[in-house]
Amino acid sequence: MELKTEEIKRIEEELSKYIDSEVEFILKVGNYILSSGGKRLRPILVLTFAKGIRGENHPNDYPLAIAMEYLHTASLLHDDVVDGASVRRNRPSANVVFGNDTVVLTGDYMYANALYLFSTYGNIDMIRNVSDTVKKMAEGQLLELKKIGDFNITEEEYFKIVEGKTAVLFASCCYVGAELAGASREEKDSAYRYGLYLGYAFQVIDDLLDYIGNKERVGKPVHNDLREGKVTYPLISIRESLNEEERESVKKLLRDIHPDEKHIKEVVDMVIDRGGKELTVKKAREFVNTAISQLEIFPENEYFSKLFKLAKYVVEREF
Amino acid sequence: MELKTEEIKRIEEELSKYIDSEVEFILKVGNYILSSGGKRLRPILVLTFAKGIRGENHPNDYPLAIAMEYLHTASLLHDDVVDGASVRRNRPSANVVFGNDTVVLTGDYMYANALYLFSTYGNIDMIRNVSDTVKKMAEGQLLELKKIGDFNITEEEYFKIVEGKTAVLFASCCYVGAELAGASREEKDSAYRYGLYLGYAFQVIDDLLDYIGNKERVGKPVHNDLREGKVTYPLISIRESLNEEERESVKKLLRDIHPDEKHIKEVVDMVIDRGGKELTVKKAREFVNTAISQLEIFPENEYFSKLFKLAKYVVEREF
Numbered sequence: 001m002e003l004k005t006e007e008i009k010r011i012e013e014e015l016s017k018y019i020d021s022e023v024e025f026i027l028k029v030g031n032y033i034l035s036s037g038g039k040r041l042r043p044i045l046v047l048t049f050a051k052g053i054r055g056e057n058h059p060n061d062y063p064l065a066i067a068m069e070y071l072h073t074a075s076l077l078h079d080d081v082v083d084g085a086s087v088r089r090n091r092p093s094a095n096v097v098f099g100n101d102t103v104v105l106t107g108d109y110m111y112a113n114a115l116y117l118f119s120t121y122g123n124i125d126m127i128r129n130v131s132d133t134v135k136k137m138a139e140g141q142l143l144e145l146k147k148i149g150d151f152n153i154t155e156e157e158y159f160k161i162v163e164g165k166t167a168v169l170f171a172s173c174c175y176v177g178a179e180l181a182g183a184s185r186e187e188k189d190s191a192y193r194y195g196l197y198l199g200y201a202f203q204v205i206d207d208l209l210d211y212i213g214n215k216e217r218v219g220k221p222v223h224n225d226l227r228e229g230k231v232t233y234p235l236i237s238i239r240e241s242l243n244e245e246e247r248e249s250v251k252k253l254l255r256d257i258h259p260d261e262k263h264i265k266e267v268v269d270m271v272i273d274r275g276g277k278e279l280t281v282k283k284a285r286e287f288v289n290t291a292i293s294q295l296e297i298f299p300e301n302e303y304f305s306k307l308f309k310l311a312k313y314v315v316e317r318e319f
Numbered sequence: 320m321e322l323k324t325e326e327i328k329r330i331e332e333e334l335s336k337y338i339d340s341e342v343e344f345i346l347k348v349g350n351y352i353l354s355s356g357g358k359r360l361r362p363i364l365v366l367t368f369a370k371g372i373r374g375e376n377h378p379n380d381y382p383l384a385i386a387m388e389y390l391h392t393a394s395l396l397h398d399d400v401v402d403g404a405s406v407r408r409n410r411p412s413a414n415v416v417f418g419n420d421t422v423v424l425t426g427d428y429m430y431a432n433a434l435y436l437f438s439t440y441g442n443i444d445m446i447r448n449v450s451d452t453v454k455k456m457a458e459g460q461l462l463e464l465k466k467i468g469d470f471n472i473t474e475e476e477y478f479k480i481v482e483g484k485t486a487v488l489f490a491s492c493c494y495v496g497a498e499l500a501g502a503s504r505e506e507k508d509s510a511y512r513y514g515l516y517l518g519y520a521f522q523v524i525d526d527l528l529d530y531i532g533n534k535e536r537v538g539k540p541v542h543n544d545l546r547e548g549k550v551t552y553p554l555i556s557i558r559e560s561l562n563e564e565e566r567e568s569v570k571k572l573l574r575d576i577h578p579d580e581k582h583i584k585e586v587v588d589m590v591i592d593r594g595g596k597e598l599t600v601k602k603a604r605e606f607v608n609t610a611i612s613q614l615e616i617f618p619e620n621e622y623f624s625k626l627f628k629l630a631k632y633v634v635e636r637e638f
Contacts, residue, residue: 023458082420101401105461112453115434119447128438134431139342142424
């Protein structure tokens with residue numbers, strides 16, 4: 001699926017337009033991470049929902065679409081500090097280039113700037129939705145931190161993490177797009193759920209790519225989750241089938257501060273051999289179907305057909 | 320001046336009421352820092368302005384007064400990470416107890432929660448003011464970071480830092496209180512300026528206390544600013560009077576990663592001997608007078624008389 005459209009070009013052009021700080025470092029750090037690429041899925045969701053419902057985009061759609069990318073950027077910046085990351089999108093991560101302190105504060109600025117844009121171009125209903133989302137993002141990341149090394153993380157806990165990491169922000173993007181177009185309560189709720197389930201599918205596939213992807217495509221080293229002691233869906237999906245000895249081996253790997261690559265490879269192979277890939281893709285397809293079913297109440301037009309295809313593409317992108 | 324009133328008791332009681340996270344760590348970190356004391360000046364400013372204008376507090380005043388304390392808390396949390404602090408208010412700072420990663424994310428949660436409270440109990444005008452304030456707070460802290468070790472920091476840059484560190488949040492508190500009471504544009508602007516100049520005075524005195532205070536009263540080690548290479552008003556006020564040799568000595572101290580206590584003491588004594596204390600108090604009094612003059616347009620009642628005394632108290636608190 002080709003996402004490089006006129007729309008993305010316009011998003012790229014507008015990306016740095018709404019950072020007006022006098023502090024040059026904010027522009028520097030902000031532009032470093034904003035210019036590092038990414039699929040701009042979040043602004044696309046805002047713009048497409050607004051267009052799908054009212055037939056066209058209005059000028060106020062753009063600053064709010066960009067604001068959602070700023071929220072994503074802020075969360076990536078803080079995430080890099082929290083994870084002690086060194087690489088993102090094939091480049092040194094911002095914390096390595098600028099230092100943790102600068103990155104934390106630039107993240108704060110980006111969060112506040114996004115909310116400021118909403119207070120200028122949006123309304124209180126959007127702000128309630130978006131600030132609730134930022135709360136859930138922080139909660140999800142904290143839960144992920146607390147669950148590091150925990151072989152017995154429940155499926156519920158895992159999906160709470162996925163929700164905070166990806167799904168709620170997708171959901172808010174769709175909600176904001178619908179609200180921009182003056183959608184009804186029912187339409188806004190359906191838009192929110194479309195984004196939520198799209199996000200679940202997206203993150204579950206992202207977690208699978210950490211098992212089976214290659215470094216260049218994924219933009220960061222693979223097998224990082226296991227290396228950092230994070231239990232994700234591919235492992236959860238086959239966990240029950242492991243015997244005592246295999247469980248002990250996985251638990252040891254998760255607790256290991258400097259795991260050796262051979263051990264990681266063994267566990268990856270074990271997860272794939274047991275069908276972790278197929279089970280994860282199956283789960284993602286279920287989410288995609290739930291997402292797609294939310295589109296039924298909307299008019300049939302090229303924009304909703306794009307959102308339909310986008311959901312399909314999330315699962316099929318690498319297979 | 321006795322600040323321990325019925326009002327403070329109520330603020331203390333309500334402080335943890337508006338954190339409803341399921342994630343137990345947020346409650347733990349949030350309560351750790353919220354329970355560590357502090358003068359609750361920010362909620363008091365909100366409540367007193369609202370009461371001064373409309374004669375009484377309404378139920379919605381409290382969640383927004385608390386939201387301003389949450390913003391302050393979030394900024395302290397991130398500040399501790401940025402500074403690599405180890406002590407705050409006579410206790411180990413949150414980053415030492417819980418780790419940087421947890422503290423960054425809890426700060427994010429507190430910021431988002433404050434904005435969420437504004438979307439529930441406030442209005443879009445307050446949100447624009449408050450989110451602009453959070454932007455300026457991040458900018459001020461970033462500028463402070465960039466100016467570390469810089470003997471030649473301009474007075475303008477120093478006050479930009481002071482603005483972000485303290486003054487804009489005080490200003491927003493007064494603005495929110497006025498807006499809660501349905502104040503006019505002119506009243507809201509005066510309230511904002513009262514808070515801004517009160518904040519300047521407060522921070523300038525805080526910077527002086529780092530020179531002349533004692534550890535127990537200040538709640539953290541003294542002479543920290545010089546130790547960390549931060550140039551503040553007491554030094555700026557006497558900078559012109561230093562000869563070449565003295566300047567070199569101060570510059571060396573500011574650049575020194577492990578400055579010795581004798582050298583710090585020398586520079587502190589030099590600043591005090593040249594009149595840094597008197598010049599700083601004078602500057603603070605000027606700010607207090609500007610703050611007080613903003614109150615003229617408001618009715619004369621016990622609440623505005625309290626705000627008058629509060630401004631006086633800021634400079635006189637330790638002398």
